[in-house]
Amino acid sequence: MISLKDLSKSYTKVKDKVDAVKKLSLEVEKGELFGFLGPNGAGKTTTIKMMIGLLNPDQGHIVINGIDAVKNRLASKKIIGFVPEEPLLYDKMRGGDFLSFIADVYEVDSSKRRKITELAELFEIREKLGDSISSYSHGMRQKTAIIAALLHDPEVLILDEPIIGLDPKAAFNLKDQLKELCAKGKTIFFSTHVMEVAEKLCHRVGIINKGELLAAAPFEELKAKSGHLGASLEELFLELTNEIS
Amino acid sequence: MKFLKLVGAAQRGRGVFSIQFYRDLKQKDMLWVLPLALLGILSALATMGFLIFQQFSSFYSLGLVLNQPALPFFFLTMGIWAFGFLTAIPLVFSLLYYSKDLPLLFSLPVSRGQVVLSKLAIIYGYLLAISLVFSTMMIAVLINMGAGNPAQFILIALGGFVLPLFPMALAVFFVAFFLRVIDFQRFRILFEVLGMFLALLLIMGINLLFSQTMADQGSMDNSLSGLAKMLSALIDRFPPAAWAAKALSRNSVADYLFFVMFSVAGVYVAWFFSTHTLAHILEKQSSKKRSSGRGQYRLAQTIGIVPALIKKDLFILVSNSTFIFQGMGEMLILPILLIIYSVAIPKEALEQMLQAIEAVSSWMPLIILGAASLFTGLTSFGCTTISREGKSIQLPLSLPLSGHVHFKAKMILHLAIYGSIFVIDSFILTLLFQLSLAQWLILLPAGLILVFISFTVGLWIDFSRPVLNWNHPMEAVKNNLNVLINMGILMAYMAVLGLGCYALVAYFHLSHEIVLTGLTVFLVFPAKLLYEKLKNRAVQFYSAGYPGSG
Numbered sequence: 001m002i003s004l005k006d007l008s009k010s011y012t013k014v015k016d017k018v019d020a021v022k023k024l025s026l027e028v029e030k031g032e033l034f035g036f037l038g039p040n041g042a043g044k045t046t047t048i049k050m051m052i053g054l055l056n057p058d059q060g061h062i063v064i065n066g067i068d069a070v071k072n073r074l075a076s077k078k079i080i081g082f083v084p085e086e087p088l089l090y091d092k093m094r095g096g097d098f099l100s101f102i103a104d105v106y107e108v109d110s111s112k113r114r115k116i117t118e119l120a121e122l123f124e125i126r127e128k129l130g131d132s133i134s135s136y137s138h139g140m141r142q143k144t145a146i147i148a149a150l151l152h153d154p155e156v157l158i159l160d161e162p163i164i165g166l167d168p169k170a171a172f173n174l175k176d177q178l179k180e181l182c183a184k185g186k187t188i189f190f191s192t193h194v195m196e197v198a199e200k201l202c203h204r205v206g207i208i209n210k211g212e213l214l215a216a217a218p219f220e221e222l223k224a225k226s227g228h229l230g231a232s233l234e235e236l237f238l239e240l241t242n243e244i245s
Numbered sequence: 246m247k248f249l250k251l252v253g254a255a256q257r258g259r260g261v262f263s264i265q266f267y268r269d270l271k272q273k274d275m276l277w278v279l280p281l282a283l284l285g286i287l288s289a290l291a292t293m294g295f296l297i298f299q300q301f302s303s304f305y306s307l308g309l310v311l312n313q314p315a316l317p318f319f320f321l322t323m324g325i326w327a328f329g330f331l332t333a334i335p336l337v338f339s340l341l342y343y344s345k346d347l348p349l350l351f352s353l354p355v356s357r358g359q360v361v362l363s364k365l366a367i368i369y370g371y372l373l374a375i376s377l378v379f380s381t382m383m384i385a386v387l388i389n390m391g392a393g394n395p396a397q398f399i400l401i402a403l404g405g406f407v408l409p410l411f412p413m414a415l416a417v418f419f420v421a422f423f424l425r426v427i428d429f430q431r432f433r434i435l436f437e438v439l440g441m442f443l444a445l446l447l448i449m450g451i452n453l454l455f456s457q458t459m460a461d462q463g464s465m466d467n468s469l470s471g472l473a474k475m476l477s478a479l480i481d482r483f484p485p486a487a488w489a490a491k492a493l494s495r496n497s498v499a500d501y502l503f504f505v506m507f508s509v510a511g512v513y514v515a516w517f518f519s520t521h522t523l524a525h526i527l528e529k530q531s532s533k534k535r536s537s538g539r540g541q542y543r544l545a546q547t548i549g550i551v552p553a554l555i556k557k558d559l560f561i562l563v564s565n566s567t568f569i570f571q572g573m574g575e576m577l578i579l580p581i582l583l584i585i586y587s588v589a590i591p592k593e594a595l596e597q598m599l600q601a602i603e604a605v606s607s608w609m610p611l612i613i614l615g616a617a618s619l620f621t622g623l624t625s626f627g628c629t630t631i632s633r634e635g636k637s638i639q640l641p642l643s644l645p646l647s648g649h650v651h652f653k654a655k656m657i658l659h660l661a662i663y664g665s666i667f668v669i670d671s672f673i674l675t676l677l678f679q680l681s682l683a684q685w686l687i688l689l690p691a692g693l694i695l696v697f698i699s700f701t702v703g704l705w706i707d708f709s710r711p712v713l714n715w716n717h718p719m720e721a722v723k724n725n726l727n728v729l730i731n732m733g734i735l736m737a738y739m740a741v742l743g744l745g746c747y748a749l750v751a752y753f754h755l756s757h758e759i760v761l762t763g764l765t766v767f768l769v770f771p772a773k774l775l776y777e778k779l780k781n782r783a784v785q786f787y788s789a790g791y792p793g794s795g
Binding site for chain 1: 295543544545546547548549550552553554557560561563564565637639640642643644645646647767769788790791
């Protein structure tokens, strides 16, 4: 379970203070798939970076499966799998070496390492594990980052725009994996620009704009609240973020 | 003149020479790093300048004795060309042919020629710095000798601007040739290291030629005439360098024009050639990316967290030629210098030197400790450990590992590399200066602790101001102010320690063995303190999140 309470983060750009996230509070239940939507610069990645410990919040609390992720960062990182917007990989390593490195750091037992090859087969990069990452396309890098996030069987999965760059089959497989993980009781939090994916996949969606959470509810509930029962998520999103002219 | 805009954008993008860089420092209240960096720059320039000054002074005197006034100018030209060529090879590779911004630049409405010209201008900027140090030292030698005139000084100064052109053009051809003929990218590191060794062989060869010519002739007169003949032949074999030498020594306008035209023509042809080579390389790169995998991959065995982190740091270290070149140079500099001197110095001179050393033989353990510690301490390795990771440091920052685990891995790697180098360097010096094994064993612990201290100082600096948002690896090492700050601090620290040891021996008449043992015991305390402090600093750094993100 993920719990964010009064989360705030601001940056100083030259002399101006920019509020990237303002008093954001939300909860994602165990076994839930939560979609985090918002226009560019809305504060999605900043929120995610605070959740995984790449940024410190100015205020507020982050609790992941009962662990205070700000005070007890290492314990929370151990149970999180993270897929960043730009895959964080070491280019000169071979794909397989990189995944072995991640397995070593997360202390994945030797007997469980065949998961690397299983996932590599699922995402169709098994044959490429012996190649240097520098030769990978963006999609292959994304697949490697996804495998790295999944291989230690995390309780909570946080993904920042994971669909971008994936081919249709890999995107389908990823969505399938996410559903399967949810069924196993894992908590999944992911940001996306692809409304269709959020609409079809997520149990609930949260919409953030200018650092503020505008809504967090199941899609059907959002439609009912807005009074547009026939509206698509895209239309609701544009309405909530005031981007309909 | 769109290429000037491209140069400006590249420099602003790199940051170090931009106004924004200083604004950022001011905003972070870190302007204090500038005087330290200045101290480092001045120390490096003073050392380099002094060595060049000494060398040119000898060439000037030799030129007078042999009645060859062009001799020092010939070596000025050859020196700039040799250093320029070797410096230019990795620059041409990474800034011209494999620059990361090429796809962006080629998508802009700018001609390929303008893009190449902007890259050449940036490379020229780096070589110009080397050239100006050399030519300024030449002017200083002339002033010191009471020779030369204002017109000649102006010609030499202007020559400093022209001289980097030819080695740059040559490097452009050299790299382009191999890029077209073989899979240069695959053997790139080998080629660059090979280039370094070839340069060393060249220096050793020249030194050997000198010493052998002098030694084989018997009397002093014969030696000098033999040397004069050899140098005349050498000058005749390199007409462009001879034009430059004659132009600068005799203020000959015709020779000056020849050498300027030769340099400009070289750059023009290189520019033309590399514009076409770039297209070939881009084609080759994209076809390589499309190529299929190498087959089955066998999963690696579990190796544990710290070894995995060490392996990761090693991967980063060998991830590009800039890091390898820098590291290799710093690691091997002392053994290489010793080999050159042991091969090149004539036997008689070496015997005289050893006799002179005998007079200060009791100081030798301390001198060896100082020399080996400086060569293993004043490096960019420790103070760019974090910077080398660049933006990819977000990965270790997102891992469930405490900062002290990362620190431990970095410390082990540093001590394994530089500790071994200290042991080797000090052992070679011990053999060369005929110290006993016991003396070597006494200085060893102090040296290893100093290696550790220099690592902690460097890493502390890098934790405080890591350079992570770099686009070119050079920004992480060569252009990183941390290196100069580290040099400044360590030079000051070593000077204080050196003066302390000197005072203990000279004024308190303590034996060198006692001073070395005392120094070892004394160094344990700052080392322990730094270890504890740095361990906490590492925990703080790895828990503070990514410092480069907004």
